[in-house]
Structure formats: structure tokens, C-alpha cells
Amino acid sequence: MQKIIENLRYHxxxxxxxxxxxTVQEKYRSIYTGVVLDIGGRDRGRFKKPRDQVKKWIFxxxxxxxxxxxxxxxxxxxxxxxxxxxxxxxxxxxxxVEKIDQSLDECYRVLKKDGVLVFSSLMTYPIIEDPTDxxxxxxxxxxxxxxxxxxxxxxVETMGRYFTVMADFINIANKSMPSLVTCIxxxxxxxxxxxxxxxxxxxxxxxxxxxxxxxxxxxxxxK
Numbered sequence: 477m478q479k480i481i482e483n484l485r486y487h488x489x490x491x492x493x494x495x496x497x498x499t500v501q502e503k504y505r506s507i508y509t510g511v512v513l514d515i516g517g518r519d520r521g522r523f524k525k526p527r528d529q530v531k532k533w534i535f536x537x538x539x540x541x542x543x544x545x546x547x548x549x550x551x552x553x554x555x556x557x558x559x560x561x562x563x564x565x566x567x568x569x570x571x572x573v574e575k576i577d578q579s580l581d582e583c584y585r586v587l588k589k590d591g592v593l594v595f596s597s598l599m600t601y602p603i604i605e606d607p608t609d610x611x612x613x614x615x616x617x618x619x620x621x622x623x624x625x626x627x628x629x630x631x632v633e634t635m636g637r638y639f640t641v642m643a644d645f646i647n648i649a650n651k652s653m654p655s656l657v658t659c660i661x662x663x664x665x666x667x668x669x670x671x672x673x674x675x676x677x678x679x680x681x682x683x684x685x686x687x688x689x690x691x692x693x694x695x696x697x698x699k
Contacts, residue, residue, distance in 0.1 A: 493691040498523040510562030551578040566595035580625040599692040627697035637675040638686040643668040
């Protein structure tokens with residue numbers, strides 16, 4: 477029964493972006509090897525981190541209350557040695573980082589040669605105070621900054637387009653209503669799910685306006 481409740485909660489309550497993030501992380505799970513530095517990586521969603529396939533998995537966070545292995549700020553990782561990390565994972569982190577320039581320099585410093593920075597980045601999504609929220613960057617901005625800091629951008633996955641953004645906004649509005657209204661609103665969920673599928677059509681992907689919306693990106697860059 478507990479499993480059923482968890483499945484229903486994830487199905488109806490998790491954002492469409494979260495589901496996309498779980499899916500894309502699963503798609504690239506083989507990228508995790510060697511020593512992994514997982515920044516801000518407390519467990520969320522359904523993606524099961526492949527800790528058993530790596531040499532060492534280090535959970536790092538700026539906030540002690542999450543009981544990280546290492547307490548650090550991504551913009552100042554002096555506790556991590558030069559070229560000691562094979563993979564840095566930073567899911568949904570950079571929107572909350574004030575000094576991204578320093579953060580990218582630090583990521584480059586601690587990664588081994590051919591090391592990988594894998595991260596997700598918010599775009600059209602509500603402000604999240606965790607503990608602060610500073611910016612949203614486009615794909616063009618990410619490509620420019622990563623290249624400027626010495627990285628080779630290997631993969632950029634656009635996570636949903638216009639209709640996924642719309643579905644998430646409707647879902648957020650519904651979840652903000654009184655409980656009874658929210659429960660009734662969940663009856664519309666199959667329609668929202670159908671809406672998100674439109675983003676996979678050639679019509680949306682080739683439409684300049686509709687394709688210009690996205691919840692954000694999943695990016696893999698190599699040193």
C-alpha cells in the first residue's frame with residue numbers, strides 16, 4: 477500500500493520537469509565513473525544514483541542540515557584537491573549560485589583531465605529560495621560560459637518546450653488551491669500529460685515561438 481501511495485504521489489505531485497530530469501539522468505547514468513562529487517545532491521525524484529558503479533561518491537552541500545559528506549560552496553571548493561574528481565554532478569544548483577564564474581573555475585580545477593561536469597539548469601520555472609535564487613541562463617549563455625572556462629560542451633538536452641511549461645504552470649496553480657479543489661483538478665492530469673507529448677512533435681520543435689520555451693536544460697561538459 478505504501479508503494480502505491482508513493483507512486484500516486486510522484487505521478488500527480490511531482491512536476492513534469494522533475495519527471496524529465498529523472499528520465500534524462502537515467503539515460504546518462506553510465507557517465508558516472510571513478511570519483512563523483514555530487515554537489516547539492518540530496519535524493520529527490522525517482523532517479524537512483526549509481527553509487528555502486530563508482531569508486532567513490534561524495535555528497536557535498538553548503539547546508540549542514542542535509543548531513544553531507546563535505547560541507548562546501550561550489551564557488552570555493554578549497555577542501556577538494558586539484559584534478560582529484562572524475563565527475564561533478566550539480567543538479568539544479570547553478571540557479572542558486574551567486575558567483576558562477578568562480579564556480580566554473582573551481583569545477584574545472586578539481587576535475588581530472590577528461591573529467592565531466594554534468595548538471596541541470598532551470599529556465600522557465602518558478603523562483604525557488606533554496607536558500608536563494610539568482611538567475612536563469614539560456615543554452616547560448618551556457619555554451620559561451622562553459623567554453624570560456626575551458627570546457628567542451630558535449631550534450632545539451634532541452635527539457636520540455638512550450639506545452640511542458642504550460643502543463644507545469646497549470647499543475648502548480650492546481651496544487652496551490654484548497655485540498656478539495658486540488659483533488660478535483662487532478663482529474664485533468666491525463667490532459668496535461670497529453671499536452672506535454674505535443675513538445676515531441678515536429679510542429680512544436682520547428683515552430684520558432686513554441687520551441688523558444690523550455691523548463692531548462694541538462695548539460696554534459698568535459699574538461
